[in-house]
Amino acid sequence: MPKTVIELEDIAKQYRLGVVGTGTLSHDLNRWWARFRGKEDPTKKISASNELSKVDTKFVWALKDINLEVSEGTVLGIVGKNGAGKSTMLKLLSRVTGPTTGEIRVRGRIASLLEVGTGFHPELTGRENIFLNGAILGMTRKEIDRKFDEIVEFSGVKKYIGTPVKRYSSGMYVRLAFAVAAHLESEILIVDEVLAVGDAEFQKRAIGKMKDVSTSGRTVLFVSHNLTAVEQLCNKAVLMQNGTITMDGQVGDILEAYRKSSLEIGEVKPYGTNQVEFISYSINDLNGNEIKEIKLGDSFKVLANIKFNEDVESTDLSLDVRNDSNEFISHVTNMDDQFFIAENKRGEQKTIEITLKNFSLAPGIYYISLWLGNMYGTFNYLENCLRLSVKQGEAFIQRNYPFDKRSRAVLQSSWEQKSD
């Protein structure tokens, strides 16, 4: 029986919303002065007019009741939607931040890879950056010396190793960074989404390298939205939902459960400053009836009712489309049609109608996210707040058997025979 190398016991992590980032000395002094005079907290009063004040002192549990044991040699996939607590868990394990309660016990050295190229300095050469980055990730100079040639070989930037990395193409940069990380010698490796970078060729190599690592008996914790990669690499998995681990077991079962759970619209957590917010939103057909399902090639409308909680010169509205693996498919914004939402007064409400014409993505389930904001920030963001089911129908393609599942989009075609 392999021994346990990581043990999490009753781990919980609490974040304080609203207070974060607003900490300036003047605010606190104001607050003390007000309390001293027995008056109401002035900072509270200011924000009482908008929604945020409700969040002002609210605590959010990013993780709750996490109990987990990982035994040696396991390649554990951690899956779950955005905001399920995966990244927070990795942050705790890699000691970027501490838990609120509970205890984590670890056997062996942990190297964490929450990002490739952490600490790379653009002015330094490739060689210098290998040493710097390696040391930041916990290697000693001796270890790096020993692995240096291997790292350079793997990265494929041998010719440019004496050039400052600011002259590298982004592909070279990522390859070099990953090469350093891939040659870490720790017993436990924590990896977060880093495979999402680089071209297909590089991703293939990265996955190959990860496989080598995992077969060498080391323990790997791997977070990814790329379910294929999880399937290929991991021999165990856990499913996280709303800050807790809801399932723990074989990769196949977990992925199936995850796919199923992602079909429902969960609780949408709004994000942003709330200067402008969505009041209601729906998907409608061209006659204005609310719908949940369309046929391939149909046009439909997204209606969004927005409210201005402040005078806002102008705001942009955009709409993201993701598929059921939460992969980003498309982005639509008001600027695409040179449409402006300008001169908005506080308290005003507007209804914006977005018509999406001849929907031509492959039949399946899609999620729509709505965003309000401008170049300086986000007013209101609702991730995956609408769900749309697309059926094959006959309007666009007329084959009488189901559309190929591997396809992402549908090209409309017309056929004829030329007479010679």
Added chain:
Amino acid sequence: MNNQSTENISGEDWTMVIRPKRHLLELDLKEIWRYRDLIYLFVKRDFVAKYKQTVLGPLWFIIQPLLTTLMFTVVFGKIAGIPTEGLPNILFYLSGIVGWNYFATCLNETSATFITNASIFGKVYFPRLTLPVSIVVSSLITFVIQFVFLIAFIIFYAFRGVSIQIGPEVLLVPVLVIMMAGLGLGFGIIISSMTTKYRDLLHLVKFGVQLWMYATPIIYPLSEIPEKYKPYVIANPMTPVIETFKTAMLGVGEVNYMHLLYSLGFTVGILAIGIIVFNKVEKNFMDTV
């Protein structure tokens, strides 16, 4: 919030146990030693990156104090006519500036540790104290270059017949340098820890250090201060350090070992407080930055 750390785990061979709260004095200085390669590489990075693509390169180490000295000579020496204990203005100012610069750089740069490195700190763990320590070391290199430059100036003036009596205090110079570094680092990491919550401090530090310089005998000798105000000037822990430094290098100034001892005590105190506060903040600062 938690009292489960009492659980007995001594029977098991865990290499690391992460708990919500560290004991106030639970410092892992050994860990910093293990990461000494990282400190070395940070120092190298700072040094290399600072002067890449500059024409004059490391010459800037010398130009900066030289220009400051010339400016002081014109403004305070010639126009204001503040006496410099009978020494050439340039020597008097330069020695003060070289000493002060080291302290000021340490303080200024370490005070921004958490803010400027938030992106690295958010992604990977290494003992956070390695960064301020590396700043102190890389500033030390700058100091040494400037110090050699100062000695060259002293020799130059000595040849021209200015009588300079180097006192036995010269043996204290290493201690003085450590005190400059310790004071700068101590104040720097305290401020750095507080900037995670109060950004305002960052603005305050820059000109605070500038004002502090005028409260330290850099452009004027301590002997020119009226007796009535002297205790206030001496309460400034940098005063005995700079004054002793000047005496060591130039042979002028008032050395009082009681005052120096006070400074030393102050340095140790502020450094200890700094390390404790920094150690406490580093664990969860990512949640507030």
